[in-house]
Amino acid sequence: GAVVSQHPSWVICKSGTSVKIECRSLDFQATTMFWYRQFPKQSLMLMATSNEGSKATYEQGVEKDKFLINHASLTLSTLTVTSAHPEDSSFYICSARELAGGTYEQYFGPGTRLTVT
Amino acid sequence: GQNIDQPTEMTATEGAIVQINCTYQTSGFNGLFWYQQHAGEAPTFLSYNVLDGLEEKGRFSSFLSRSKGYSYLLLKELQMKDSASYLCAVRTPGNTGKLIFGQGTTLQVKP
Numbered sequence: 001g002a003v004v005s006q007h008p009s010w011v012i013c014k015s016g017t018s019v020k021i022e023c024r025s026l027d028f029q030a031t032t033m034f035w036y037r038q039f040p041k042q043s044l045m046l047m048a049t050s051n052e053g054s055k056a057t058y059e060q061g062v063e064k065d066k067f068l069i070n071h072a073s074l075t076l077s078t079l080t081v082t083s084a085h086p087e088d089s090s091f092y093i094c095s096a097r098e099l100a101g102g103t104y105e106q107y108f109g110p111g112t113r114l115t116v117t
Numbered sequence: 118g119q120n121i122d123q124p125t126e127m128t129a130t131e132g133a134i135v136q137i138n139c140t141y142q143t144s145g146f147n148g149l150f151w152y153q154q155h156a157g158e159a160p161t162f163l164s165y166n167v168l169d170g171l172e173e174k175g176r177f178s179s180f181l182s183r184s185k186g187y188s189y190l191l192l193k194e195l196q197m198k199d200s201a202s203y204l205c206a207v208r209t210p211g212n213t214g215k216l217i218f219g220q221g222t223t224l225q226v227k228p
Contacts, residue, residue, distance in 0.1 A: 032213060043204060043221040044160070049213050057213070093159050097214065105150075106216060108159040 002028050004096050006109035013084055013116055020080045021112045023094030029074035030096035034106065035067075038091040050077045084116045119143045121219035123205050128225045129195055137190045137222045139205030148208040150216065151179050151190045155201045163190065163203075192224075200226045 003026040013019050023033055031052050036044040048058045048069050056069035068080040077096075081088055091113050095106040120142045129135040141149070148167040152160035166172055166181035166188060178191040192199055205219040 034215060041223075043218045046215055046217070049215055051213075091157075095216075105162060105165065108152075108161070111157075111159045113157075 002096075002098060002105075002107040004094065004107045004109040006092075006094055006112050008112060009110060010113040011115070013114070015085055015116055016083055018080055018082045019084055019114060020078055021092055021094075021114075023077045023079070023096070023109050025075045025096040025098075025107070028096075028098045028107075030077075030098060031074060032097040033071060033077040034095045034097075035069060035077075035079050036093045036095070038093060038111075044093060047079075081114065084114070086116045089114055089116045119207075119217045121205055121207060121217060123203075123219040123222045125220065126223045126225070128227060129192075131195055131197060131226055131228050133195050134191065134193050135195060135224065137192070137203050137205075137224065139188045139190070139219055141186050141188070141205070141207050141219075143207050143209065143217060145210040146183065146207060147210045147214060149179075149181055149188050150206045150208065151177075151188075152204040152206065153201050154204060154221070160204055195226050197226050197228070200224060 005024045007022045033050045035047045038044050047062045048056045050056045050069050050071040052071045058064045071077040093111040095108045122140045151163040154160040164179035171180045176193045181188045202221040202223050204221045206216040208214050
């Protein structure tokens with residue numbers, strides 16, 4: 001089946017530093033990847049939609065200069081949290097939509113837990 | 118705007134049946150998904166409805182009424198491992214087809 005990986009699975013960083021999270025589709029090509037953020041006991045909030053080879057589309061209220069998204073290939077998208085602050089501590093989840101899929105299913109990665117101290 | 122409503126919490130007994138409702142008002146519709154999410158883990162796909170009616174998959178069934186903007190997830194023969202959050206998500210039209218999630222329903226199964 002379709003597998004999406006994320007790296008790292010968890011990260012602790014100091015306030016003011018930047019953190020990069022990778023999202024990979026392991027056995028399929030994904031023209032579209034999505035980045036979500038989930039705070040404790042809340043649902044997934046879509047941050048941005050990433051299309052291979054083009055600029056990401058950010059949801060309202062998400063700072064594009066703070067959350068840098070790059071989708072350089074059909075199997076890799078990265079999210080960089082720049083100048084992280086404690087309020088950025090969250091569970092970041094990516095998902096990928098298969099290039100030739102017919103069920104419109106999104107496959108989710110295992111998530112990355114970010115803690116900013 | 119986009120609005121997807123689910124009950125926040127539900128409790129049920131092991132072996133019983135539970136129905137989790139979801140109502141939605143979205144600018145466009147291209148399918149409704151149900152996901153299960155255990156604490157600290159990513160969501161896992163349960164079901165997908167794009168046409169009206171009932172989809173059955175083992176102990177899980179999902180129903181959709183597009184005219185009413187309503188769906189439910191039915192879990193039969195509840196097991197303790199079914200304790201989790203259940204997320205309803207609507208897919209928007211277009212090539213991108215992003216998912217808009219409801220706030221999730223935390224289900225606690227008691228012995």
